[in-house]
Amino acid sequence: MTAFVVRRILVNIIVFILIGIGVFLLVRAAPGDPVRMMIRPEDLQEGSEAFIQGRREELGLNDPILVQYARWFLDALTGDLGSSFISRQPVSGLLAERLGPTILLMSTALGISLLIAIPLGTVAAIRRNTSVDYAAAALSLGVISIPSFFLGIVAIYVFSLQLGWLPSSGMSTPGGGGGTDVLQHLIMPAAILGLAGAGPLTRYVRGSLIDELSADYVRTAEAKGGSPARVVTRHALRNSLIPLITIIMINIPQMLAGAVVLEQVFAWPGMGQLAVRAVTQQDYPVIVGFALYVAALVLICNLIADIAYAIVDPRVKVS
Amino acid sequence: MDDNTEPLLVIDDLAVEFRTDEGVVKAVDGAAFTIDRGEIVGVVGESGSGKSVTAMSILGLVKSGRRVRGAIRFRGRDLGTLPAKELRSIRGAEIAMIFQDPMTALNPVVTIGRQIVEALRLHDKRLSKAAARDRAIELLALVGMPDAAARFKQFPHEFSGGMRQRAMIAMAIANGPSLLIADEPTTALDVTIQAQVLDLLKVAQQETQAATLLITHDLGVVAELADRVVVMYAGRVVEQGDVTTVFTAPRHPYTVGLLESLPRLDRDVDELHPIPGSPPSLLAPPPGCPFHPRCPLARDRCRTERPELRVVGNGTAVHRTACHFAEELAAVPTEVTR
Known part of the structure; x- marks a missing residue:
């Protein structure tokens, strides 16, 4: 098991480095000039060109791209991802303080997804081709089809503006705070993100469980005298949830993309908000740093999926 | 109880x-x-x-x-x-x-x-x-x-x-x-x-x-x-009786066909005799005896009248067959060997 994990980690490190190279080159290949983005157009005047060149030189943007990469890579090895061109703050610090809110939002959303998808998918599978199943299908397709930013705006209108139950933006009330305050801010974005994830997951749970319900071992369990509830929960569902691990892990990047959008809508102080701003400002170090955080998250999720498989499925040999 | x-x-x-x-x-x-x-x-x-x-x-x-x-x-x-x-x-x-x-x-x-x-x-x-x-x-x-x-x-x-x-x-x-x-x-x-x-x-x-x-x-x-054997064909029982009786003196052409299609170790058999044709479609089973399209004994009566299980033979054990012309079957193989 340990050897398996170590080997997977080594492979992931190589992948991670390659992603770093790709992102670094791609960001610089994009049209535009970050230094020009820093200067307000009305400040552009005689002599600005010299200032721009000086600034480019200062930021090392005039060096050959490979030299720039090598410099960045060596710094990155020490944990230094450079500083934002705009705020001059270290990128790792900027991202670190945003990581927590994003993970809080995503993990809550994932929990909500599973709490909806597993029971709903199970009921839909058992009562397939009945009105319950069709209702679950309509709900799934609905939340898949409606963009989450739209749901977000509707939710803000209803629950914040009309009903006044929940705060519309941010992660906490300035000056206020505490767990319940954060929770109140969290409910809407997490519920909407979770709902969007629950749509496809419900379909997967249903499909997977239907497959398992026709398996021979399910018939064996019935022949032993097990009740329908026991046959489903102790036998079929356990087997049907194994492939779900992969589906969830594959969906995490997608969920992150959804989170980026919802963070804008709800002004949630997460990485998505930071990343969108960095892209519009061509803040290279922040964009690269963000991409690497996302890559790391995806790789870690895949690693967790592999390990989880080995734990829940006795057939997976890890030697 | x-x-x-x-x-x-x-x-x-x-x-x-x-x-x-x-x-x-x-x-x-x-x-x-x-x-x-x-x-x-x-x-x-x-x-x-x-x-x-x-x-x-x-x-x-x-x-x-x-x-x-x-x-x-x-x-x-x-x-x-x-x-x-x-x-x-x-x-x-x-x-x-x-x-x-x-x-x-x-x-x-x-x-x-x-x-x-x-x-x-x-x-x-x-x-x-x-x-x-x-x-x-x-x-x-x-x-x-x-x-x-x-x-x-x-x-x-x-x-x-x-x-x-x-x-x-x-x-x-x-x-x-x-x-x-x-x-x-x-x-x-x-x-x-x-x-x-x-x-x-x-x-x-x-x-x-x-x-x-x-x-x-x-x-x-x-x-x-x-101890006993029940032979089924096209969703029906065509013959049943104790194993020795059915295997030594089958009284349904289908059972005879099954026995003849077996490879034997105890006798010198040059070729195996598979039953011609294939089992009938259960969507539209043939009228009369379901076996008649493959049966060497089949005649008009088999095509129209479904045979019911009836007692045959004179042994002590009950031997039943669903064939109109069971009596025409001569005794075949002595015993099936594995």
């Missing part, structure tokens, strides 16, 4: 249909036979003869099929009309099943031991976990599992096919059933393992004194194990 005037299990004019996109498939169409206490009855027939559906119907395990006619009485109770809860109390306790493919019939993510313990504790709520565990290990040892205590903790994928089938048998006899249904118990196994599993079935049968319904397409298996 026991109604001693009736056999343990009575299958009476059973008909099971499946609705498909092409039409209604009459998988079982008027099957009827009985099993006495402690008796081993072999049901033989080709794929699609309805033998497995009949077996599955006993415990109500036919999912998409619909019973349209007939009754299955176990100890005088009609299993088809029992409330679900009562049927469950019979499943795995009084009637237990052994399935064809031990590779898929066991839950892959649950240890062998827990699956046997489940069978025990489902029917004996007062049985403690520790006692169930001990009993399960005893059962595994009984079915010839070496190092049963260690095997108890293993998962199905750590077992060979033969060992899995042993575990299935251990699970089936766990609650001392009075009827054991074995659906093609050796079909999915290597030939070398088949004999071992058959021996084990014999042991299990002697151990529990359970009546056994053995579904198979292997006449050799029936010859070796069964």
